[in-house]
Amino acid sequence: MRALAPAAPRASAPAAAAPRAPAARPSVRTLAAASRLSGVEMAPPDPILGVSEAFKRSSDPNKLNLGVGAYRTEELQPLVLDVVKKAEAKMLAAGYNKEYLPIEGLDSFRKATVDLLLGADHPAIKQDRVVCIQALSGTGALRVGAAFIGKFMPGTKVFISNPTWGNHMNIFGDERVEWAKYRYFDPETVGLDFAGMTADLEAAPDGSVVLLHGCAHNPTGVDPTPEQWKAIAELCKRKGHLPFFDVAYQGFATGDLDKDAFAPRLFVDSGLEVVVAQSYSKNLGLYGERVGALNLVLADAESAKRVLSQLKRIARALWSNPPTHGARIAAEVVGDPAMFEEWKGEMAGMAGRIAKVRGELRAALEARCPEKDWSFVTKQIGMFSYTGMSPKQVDNMTNKHAVFMTRDGRISLAGLSSAKVAALADGIVDSVRNH
Ligand SMILES: Cc1ncc(COP(=O)(O)O)c(C=O)c1O
Structure with a gap:
C-alpha cells in the first residue's frame, strides 16, 4: 500500500552525521513483501x-x-442550473455559517424533500408518519437504508431488478445484506418482462424487500405502466413485501416532478409502508454536492419516531452530520415559489x-x-x-x-x-x- 511503503526506509535511515553510502533502492518486490497488505487484490475498475x-x-x-x-x-x-446560481447568490448574500447540521440534516431541506416526494398536502405528513434523514445523495441514502435493513430486518432478502444500476449490488453486498435478482428486462421485446418480474416477486419469501426504480429505470429506461405498478403494489401488499424505491430521476423521466413520483405515491396511498431513497444529483444538477435523503413512510407516528432515532444512529457512525451547502440550495429552490417554477422550467428543458x-x-x-x-x-x-x-x-x-x-x-x-x-x-x- 502506498501509505505504508515509505515508512520502512525512513525508519532505517542512517543518523545525519554518518557517512552517506548510496542507499540501495529497495526493489518493488521487497516493498511488496514488507507490506502487511501485500495480499490485497486490485479492485476491478468501476463499470460506469x-x-x-x-x-x-x-x-x-x-x-x-x-x-x-x-x-x-x-x-x-x-x-x-440558473436557479442554482440564484439560490447560491441569495444564500451568500444572506450569509450563513458552517456549523454542523443536526445528524438528521437541515430541517427546511427535509421538509422540501418530503413535499417533493409525496406532495405537500399528503395526509401521511400531517399524521407525522414520514421519516426523512438527509444523506450523502442517493448512494448514501441507499446505504443508510441497507444498513437499517441489515440491523433491524436480519435475514430479510432484498430483491433487485435484473439488470439494475451496478452500485445497488455493492451497497447491499457491503452491508452484508443478502440480495437476489428478479427478472425485469425482456431482450425480445426490449421492454418489461412483467410476467417474469411478478412471478419472481411472487416466489420471493413473504416479507422480502423489493428494490424498485421510482421512474426512468437505470439502465433500461423501461418503466412499468400505471396498471402494472398497481399490480406490483397489490402483490407487495399480499406478500408483505417492503417496497424500497430508488428515486434518482424525479423530473427527468417526463420533465414533471409529480408525474415521476406516481409510483411511490401510489404505493403509499394503497396503504403500504415504503422506503424511498431520493437524489438531487440529476434533477437539480447537484452531482458533486451530494444531496439526497432517505424517507420511510410508516404506519404510525410512534414507529416513525423510533425509526428516525435508529437512522440517526446509523448516520452518526457513517458521516455524523451531512453537508450543508447543497442542502441549502435544494431547500431554497423548493421552498421559494418563484425559484421552484424556474427550476421546473429548467428541468423540463433538460x-x-x-x-x-x-x-x-x-x-x-x-x-x-x-x-x-x-x-x-x-x-x-x-x-x-x-x-x-x-x-x-x-x-x-x-x-x-x-x-x-x-x-x-x-x-x-x-x-x-x-x-x-x-x-x-x-x-x-x-x-x-x-x-
Ligand atoms: C438508479 C440510481 N440510483 C442512485 C443513483 C445515485 O446517484 P447519487 O449518489 O449521485 O445521488 C444513481 C446515479 O447514477 C442511479 O442511477
Whole structure:
C-alpha cells in the first residue's frame, strides 16, 4: 500500500552525521513483501466511472462520452442550473455559517424533500408518519437504508431488478445484506418482462424487500405502466413485501416532478409502508454536492419516531452530520415559489433536450438500417437508452468509433448532442451489422 511503503526506509535511515553510502533502492518486490497488505487484490475498475477515466485518456478528437449519467448541454458541457446560481447568490448574500447540521440534516431541506416526494398536502405528513434523514445523495441514502435493513430486518432478502444500476449490488453486498435478482428486462421485446418480474416477486419469501426504480429505470429506461405498478403494489401488499424505491430521476423521466413520483405515491396511498431513497444529483444538477435523503413512510407516528432515532444512529457512525451547502440550495429552490417554477422550467428543458436527441437518434438509425426496429429508442425514458449491444459490439463502438459507453450496451443520451447524432448512428449500425 502506498501509505505504508515509505515508512520502512525512513525508519532505517542512517543518523545525519554518518557517512552517506548510496542507499540501495529497495526493489518493488521487497516493498511488496514488507507490506502487511501485500495480499490485497486490485479492485476491478468501476463499470460506469471507469468509462469516464478511459474517455479522459483517449486522444481521439471526436471522442464521445456516453458512459456516466450526467447531463450535458448541446455543447457537451456540464450545466449549472440558473436557479442554482440564484439560490447560491441569495444564500451568500444572506450569509450563513458552517456549523454542523443536526445528524438528521437541515430541517427546511427535509421538509422540501418530503413535499417533493409525496406532495405537500399528503395526509401521511400531517399524521407525522414520514421519516426523512438527509444523506450523502442517493448512494448514501441507499446505504443508510441497507444498513437499517441489515440491523433491524436480519435475514430479510432484498430483491433487485435484473439488470439494475451496478452500485445497488455493492451497497447491499457491503452491508452484508443478502440480495437476489428478479427478472425485469425482456431482450425480445426490449421492454418489461412483467410476467417474469411478478412471478419472481411472487416466489420471493413473504416479507422480502423489493428494490424498485421510482421512474426512468437505470439502465433500461423501461418503466412499468400505471396498471402494472398497481399490480406490483397489490402483490407487495399480499406478500408483505417492503417496497424500497430508488428515486434518482424525479423530473427527468417526463420533465414533471409529480408525474415521476406516481409510483411511490401510489404505493403509499394503497396503504403500504415504503422506503424511498431520493437524489438531487440529476434533477437539480447537484452531482458533486451530494444531496439526497432517505424517507420511510410508516404506519404510525410512534414507529416513525423510533425509526428516525435508529437512522440517526446509523448516520452518526457513517458521516455524523451531512453537508450543508447543497442542502441549502435544494431547500431554497423548493421552498421559494418563484425559484421552484424556474427550476421546473429548467428541468423540463433538460428532459426536452434528451427527448429531442432520442428522436433524432431513432430517425438516424432508421435511415441507415431500416431492416431493424429502432422504436425502443423513443419508447425508453430518462437519461439512458439500453441498446442491446453485446460487449463485443461495445468494444467496437469504443475502439473504432471513440464512443465511450458501459459494456452492458447502455448509452447516456444526456451526453449526446444533435451534432453528434450522425456519428453515433454510424457507429451503432457498423457495430450491430458487422460484430
Ligand atoms: C438508479 C440510481 N440510483 C442512485 C443513483 C445515485 O446517484 P447519487 O449518489 O449521485 O445521488 C444513481 C446515479 O447514477 C442511479 O442511477
